[in-house]
Amino acid sequence: MVEICDRGQQFGQLINTQELSETQERIMCGGQQTSLSRRHLVDLHPALTAALRYLASAEPHPAITCEWTS
Numbered sequence: 001m002v003e004i005c006d007r008g009q010q011f012g013q014l015i016n017t018q019e020l021s022e023t024q025e026r027i028m029c030g031g032q033q034t035s036l037s038r039r040h041l042v043d044l045h046p047a048l049t050a051a052l053r054y055l056a057s058a059e060p061h062p063a064i065t066c067e068w069t070s
Contacts, residue, residue: 001027001029001036001042002014002042002051004050004054006058007058010068012060012066012067012068013067014042014046014047014065014066015040015065015066016039016042016046017065019039019041021038022037022038024036024038025037027041040067046064049064050064
């Protein structure tokens with residue numbers, strides 16, 4: 001799971017475009033069991049790509065799909 005926040009206080013959560021299911025999975029996040037839909041669980045490569053781009057430019061990677069909320 002990867003979430004980014006822009007300066008406008010919008011939150012972007014990466015979407016697994018190969019798995020758009022709302023089926024819930026339990027993961028360990030911050031030391032607590034958390035339920036997330038499978039579409040919010042991404043592989044390591046897109047997670048690192050998104051994180052490195054965002055750290056370098058404060059912009060989301062154009063090839064990565066995010067779901068934005070404010």
